[in-house]
Amino acid sequence: MEIWINPACSKCRSALTLLDAEGADYTVRRYLEDVPSPEEIRSVLARLGLEPWDITRTGEDVAEELGVKEWPRDETARERWIEALSAHPKLIQRPIITAEDGTAVVGRTEEAVRDALSR
Numbered sequence: 001m002e003i004w005i006n007p008a009c010s011k012c013r014s015a016l017t018l019l020d021a022e023g024a025d026y027t028v029r030r031y032l033e034d035v036p037s038p039e040e041i042r043s044v045l046a047r048l049g050l051e052p053w054d055i056t057r058t059g060e061d062v063a064e065e066l067g068v069k070e071w072p073r074d075e076t077a078r079e080r081w082i083e084a085l086s087a088h089p090k091l092i093q094r095p096i097i098t099a100e101d102g103t104a105v106v107g108r109t110e111e112a113v114r115d116a117l118s119r
Helices: 010-021 038-048 061-066 075-087 110-118
Strands: 002-005 027-030 096-098 104-106
Touching: 002 010, 010 110, 038 075, 038 096, 038 104, 096 110, 104 110
Parallel strands: 002 027
Antiparallel strands: 002 096, 096 104
16 A cells, blocks of 8 residues: 655645554555655556546646646546646645556545545
């Protein structure tokens, strides 16, 4: 299990606290420092069953600068979104937990973290 975190994020810290309390075996990835490649983002999206716009933090300053709210949300623009997430990792929703069964969850709630633990 791997968890993509921003240490400054309270949701990330809560997820780590829960994982520790449950004795989970996991690896921390500080994705702002160890930036995921476009291929890694594609892989995580497949595991999540989501599209890049589903995990984009559109309220971030860089999102506003890029105008992502105006970008098409379809297959023709998918790579543009993925490239933006890799170039500007602050846009990636967090925390993302990859589960043992090959799936992943966005662990913003206790329920989502527990879901990842049960897989």
